[in-house]
Amino acid sequence: MSLKRRTILQMIPAVAAMSIAPALRSQASHHVVVVGGGFAGATVAKYIKMWSAADPRVNMRVTLVEPRVAHVSCIMSNLVLNGQLKIRDLSFDYAALQGKYGVEVLQDRVQRISKDGPEIKLKNRGWLAYDSLVVATGIAFDPIEGLDDPRKTPHAWIAGGQTNLLRNQIRDIPERGTFVMSIPDKPYRCPPGPYERACLVADILQRRGSGYRVIVLDANNGIQAEKETFTRAFSELYGDIIDYRPLQRVVGVDQNSNYVHTKILTADGQETGGEDAVYGDVLNIIPRHGAPRLLVNSGLTDGGRWAPVDPTTYGSSLDRFPGVYVIGDSQATGQPKSGHMANAQAKICADAILRRAAGDSLDSDERLDNLTTNSACFSPINASEASWLTAVFRYNRDTGNMGLVPGSLGEAHNWNSENYRDMFSWSENLFADTFK
């Protein structure tokens, strides 16, 4: 027997083994279509592929549909305003999801979720069928009267070009100028984010000289997150600059005269009949949020502002949407709207989809008693110090909701440089757990 022939013969068992391996997987693949490549969508795509690779019973095909080539993280984007970061530092493409995990990425826009069958319509590619559909499209803004050109009055609450526009406007603010920002009715994306932004803008202006003002118009009844920290920062660090005004809802903007029109609210959010008009050299108006039009038009929000879901799977609570899941900021569970939280929900959704594909139970006591999400975030208070906020949520079988675990909610006792350094470690690992 020639060496060559022996070598070939020795290879036969290996080849045979390779051909058997795929046969162990179930014949038909389960096609998951994920709409939106932010923290929620990227995480669910990655985790379904990563976890299914270890389970020979399932054969998961995952397609991520996202109109942009990269996601720009809102997390850390307030540091673009003071020049510490660039948008490119916060931009994450889908190369790792494709190359490392085998997610198929389609650069396209979803126009419609069919009410008649499991398919969605893409702008460029037409209809796409799914076995499971995960909608992870984030937020949309309510219109505000007179606020017609977002390029003149940036919200900068979806990061990207808007963030750069706001940075440039702050850079060009006249001497002793006034910056006016607004905070919408809750729930909004990133509860501490607006207060963090107020601090950072005040820090930028304070370094430039005296006489600058930051007016914060909050539609809510007081500071919504890290209350001790921001109350203290507003008075101790920025008492001469920040003018915080709760219970002021923005109802109109004049983009020519730069006046913001507000209605004054009672403590429970009712209009008192009182009104105010506030002038700003730079306006940063963040409109009220809701689920994007794709969800509203499809009926996934059931006429409401957010999509109702079962938090044990993130499947739509509506019977007419079998196999449709909503994760991240668009869903209605009442957990904080944040990238960290979206990542946490995506993992529960990934587990649920994998169990359904494998025919495993979703409602065992063991699974339901161990469903948790958590939130952790760091807030820069100035250019070198930060605070933090954290909480854990656990599924409550009695209420059918996620509930805050007593004692787990906490905020930093002080802002300091150690927290500031930790903020970069936290965000680096969160970005990698989501996109890499």
Next chain:
Amino acid sequence: MKKLLTPLACFTLLLPFVLPANALAADDPAVNRLLASQCAQCHGTNGYSRNDFESIAGEEAKDMYEDLTDMKGEDRPENIMDHQALGYTDDQIRRIASYYATLPEDPESRESESSSGSGTLSASSSIESEEQDEKEMEQREERDEDDEEDEEDEEDDH
């Protein structure tokens, strides 16, 4: 004989910190994996951190269990992990600890890491290319807004 002894030996080692009564039944491994995945936002996918935040893959189950239950017992929670630990039952902490103990300490022995280039916070660039990037981004977002209008037209047809 050796094969029989090994699981028994493991079981004996685990006993000192396996206190909750329901822990004696076999865990659903996917439940533990899901629970443990909630640590990954801060500690890295599968517990492999990319920085000075602690990597927790391969940590001894007993050590992690003791660390976390100690944190739960703090009179005055000081840091994020003190509060996080308070979010989990002792049985959940046992599950998380036993999951990470099964992973190798070295991520290279589990999978080869690849980096996708963008998104490192130390990235720097020339002013010219930044301005070009910003211009392109704003043009892209304008196109997206036009797309949104298309979407609305499309919906109106139905």
